[in-house]
Amino acid sequence: MLRRILELLIKEFLQLKRDRSARFRLLVPPVIQMLLFGYAATFEVFNVSTAILDLDRSQESRALTAAFVHSARFRIARGAETQRDIRQAVEASEVQVGLVIPPGFSELLRKGESSPVQAIVDGTNSNTALIALGYVGQIASAFGQDYAQDLAHRTGRALGRPMVSVSLEERYWYNPNLNSRWFFVPGVIGTLTLITIVNLTAFAIVREREVGTLEQILVTPIRPVEFIIGKTLPFFLIGLLEVSIVASIGMLWFQVPFRGNVFVLLFGTSLFLLCALAIGLLISTLCTTQQQAFASNFFVLNPMFILSGFSFPIASMPQFLQWVTYADPLRYFLVIIRATFLKGVGLDVLWPQMLALAAIALSLLTIAVLRFRKSLD
Amino acid sequence: MADVVVEARGLSKRFGALTAVDRLDFTVRRGEIFGLVGPDGAGKTTTMRMLASVMLPDDGQIEIDGIDVLRHPERTKQHVSYMPQRFGLYEDLTVDENIRFYADLFEVPPQVWRSRADAMLTASDMTTFRARLAGQLSGGMKQKLGLICALVHTPGVLLLDEPTTGVDPVSRREFWEILYGLRGEGVAMVISTAYLDEAERCDRLALLHRGAMVHCDTPAGLKARMxxxxxxxxxxxxxxxxxxxxxxxxxxxxxxxxxxxxxxxxxxxxxxxxxxxxxxxxxxxxxxxxxxxxxxxxxxxxxxxxxxxxx
CATH class of the missing domain: 3.30.70 (Alpha-Beta Plaits)
Known part of the structure; x- marks a missing residue:
């Protein structure tokens, strides 16, 4: 039995050694995607293109404009003379934010009253719009407070009484600078591994079916379980290698800290890889050609990605979908990998995720093996 | 009869409304080449696949070496070798690696399969191609390599499904010489063929038509029946x-x-x-x-x- 499994293992690596395109697919796309995600995937909003229509033309309105100009968050893309200019600029996507400082802005301020400023935001990308608006609010309120203090000082506290405010002492744990790369990079490791391993496993088995070697193997005394072990073990090892490579890029190139225990991550990765292998095996039992396998992989992997919490918060999903996410192994692995990287927690915290992964792996593998045996008849 | 190695009784297989194999009865003895002849769709491949236990019959029984194949498929696999129309070679492995792969699956001791492979490669004029990838062999050589892989564990029963289709005449002759050699060693062979000149080389022939056996006799006996x-x-x-x-x-x-x-x-x-x-x-x-x-x-x-x- 061991000899047969070992021979399958040797055969698989020999084939991999000969297949230049497979080696390429194994290493290059994950590395490129890791780099792309590392650089491109970010929630942070900088350089929001902005137009400011100053109808007040006062010292105060110019000071407010200057506050926006000097902020790295906003870039004044064009000037505006009329309300129509603002409308056109937003419609043509020249600017995302249009600020209108109405006439009388400074007059109200000088009286120590609150003075409105209109902010028009292109809401097409709701996320960016929300974040941009937040920055507008921050700059406006900072300007207001400064002005009030200054006014109080100048008028001997007759005007512009400093308002009572709660001051927030902000402490972001685990990711003190809210670097979104720190959030994305560990997630990318999980996602890339899932895609690569499911694809490799499904294609490798479907290819044997397509070429006819599967039937040839089945007339030998090999047992289906031996075949499955011999066929999936190589991809398990490849999966571990891939996680190591992609994780190294994350740590060495993108400087994402790894604070946890390597063995905890290794354990979680192993459970997660078993899930990926089982999914690949299941897909292979449903497909007779590699084309079908390709289509099925896309159909299965995309929802898993969306429902994993990789970038869309699970808590914001409708209740029904939240239940569905419980079946998604990527959901648990993302928690494990993010927690081991950034929080540095161990099994004492992560055991529910580990248990869930183990349960999913066990049930998927059982179904896959049963289905595989049936697909042979 | 002690030397009956393969026995099929009432073997039937249906695909929906189509009866692909219809109550076949036949026996194959040690050292006999038994031919299945018939037009496309006569049920030759289906019969082969059932004998090889890669397909379950709907009805009937198969015994190989006295073992019920349907009940104990694992126990007969050690004695049987099945060569489909296209043998499942790994085209990205070399000749030697393919042989070694199948030898290991059958758990043939290394000294045994090495000497067997040497002998068969020499006999089929392929010793110089040992390090070549199987995908770069000619059609005839691929079939010969398939046969070597199929024989590396010394089976008592060899099932060959149209093994020489698309093979050049020289390779076909060499192929048959290997089969005659195996007959001398006492291997029972079931071969299906679309080439009627090849049918004449068989010891006994079964004429199949629409899944049913029309006649079964030696080539000479069949001729006498005409x-x-x-x-x-x-x-x-x-x-x-x-x-x-x-x-x-x-x-x-x-x-x-x-x-x-x-x-x-x-x-x-x-x-x-x-x-x-x-x-x-x-x-x-x-x-x-x-x-x-x-x-x-x-x-x-x-x-x-x-x-x-x-x-």
Whole structure:
């Protein structure tokens, strides 16, 4: 039995050694995607293109404009003379934010009253719009407070009484600078591994079916379980290698800290890889050609990605979908990998995720093996 | 019979409404080459796949070495080798690696398979290709490599499904020499073939038609069963001959062959002069008219005709 499994293992690596395109697919796309995600995937909003229509033309309105100009968050893309200019600029996507400082802005301020400023935001990308608006609010309120203090000082506290405010002492744990790369990079490791391993496993088995070697193997005394072990073990090892490579890029190139225990991550990765292998095996039992396998992989992997919490918060999903996410192994692995990287927690915290992964792996593998045996008849 | 190695009883397989194999009964003995002959769709491959236990029959039994294959498929695999129309070689592995792969799956001790592989590679003139990738071999060499992989564990039963389809004549001859060698070693072989000249090389033949066995006998025995006789008329242009001869009395069937026509008649002595006369009267050129012993192809058509299974 061991000899047969070992021979399958040797055969698989020999084939991999000969297949230049497979080696390429194994290493290059994950590395490129890791780099792309590392650089491109970010929630942070900088350089929001902005137009400011100053109808007040006062010292105060110019000071407010200057506050926006000097902020790295906003870039004044064009000037505006009329309300129509603002409308056109937003419609043509020249600017995302249009600020209108109405006439009388400074007059109200000088009286120590609150003075409105209109902010028009292109809401097409709701996320960016929300974040941009937040920055507008921050700059406006900072300007207001400064002005009030200054006014109080100048008028001997007759005007512009400093308002009572709660001051927030902000402490972001685990990711003190809210670097979104720190959030994305560990997630990318999980996602890339899932895609690569499911694809490799499904294609490798479907290819044997397509070429006819599967039937040839089945007339030998090999047992289906031996075949499955011999066929999936190589991809398990490849999966571990891939996680190591992609994780190294994350740590060495993108400087994402790894604070946890390597063995905890290794354990979680192993459970997660078993899930990926089982999914690949299941897909292979449903497909007779590699084309079908390709289509099925896309159909299965995309929802898993969306429902994993990789970038869309699970808590914001409708209740029904939240239940569905419980079946998604990527959901648990993302928690494990993010927690081991950034929080540095161990099994004492992560055991529910580990248990869930183990349960999913066990049930998927059982179904896959049963289905595989049936697909042979 | 102690030397019966393969026995099929009432073997049947249906695919929906189609009966692919219909109650086949046959036995194969040690050192016998048993041929399955029939047109496409006669059920040859389905029968092979059931014997190899990669497909379950709907009905019937198969015994190999006295073991019930349906009940204990694992126990017979060690003794059986199955070579489908295209043997499942790994094209990105070398000749040696393919042999080693199948030897390991059958757990053949290394010294044993190495010496067997050496002998078979030498016999099939392939020793210089050992390090070549299987995908870069010619069609004939691929089949020979398939046969070596199939034989590396010294099976007692060899199942060959149209093994020489698409193989050049030289390789086919070498292939058959290997099979004759195996027959000498006592291997029981079941071979399906679409080449009727190959059918003649078998020890016994089963003629299949629409899944059912029409006849089963030695090639000579089958020929003896053919009623009437075969008359061969050779001509450069056989088409007009065929038109004339098929209308003559006592002629059951006229087959176009490469060099002329074969006419199946009820009585050679009586019909031969009549045919000669008719051809002469029509003024059609014919270089030779003579009684010949029927080929398997003639036989096959005639026997199907006799059974009224042709429509």
């Amino acid at each position: 009623p009437g006789a075969m008359i061969e008329i050779m001509a450069a242009d056989p088409r007009p001959l065929w038109e004339i001869v098929r209308t003559l009395p006592g002629v059951k069937e006229v087959l176009l062959v490469g060099t002329g026509v074969h006419a199946h008649v009820d009585d050679a002595d009586r019909r031969l002069p009549e045919i000669e006369q008719a051809i002469g009267a029509a003024g059609v050129a014919a270089s030779r008219i003579a009684r010949v012993s029927p080929s398997i192809e003639d036989l096959f058509v005639a026997l199907l005709e006799l059974n009224g299974k042709r429509d």
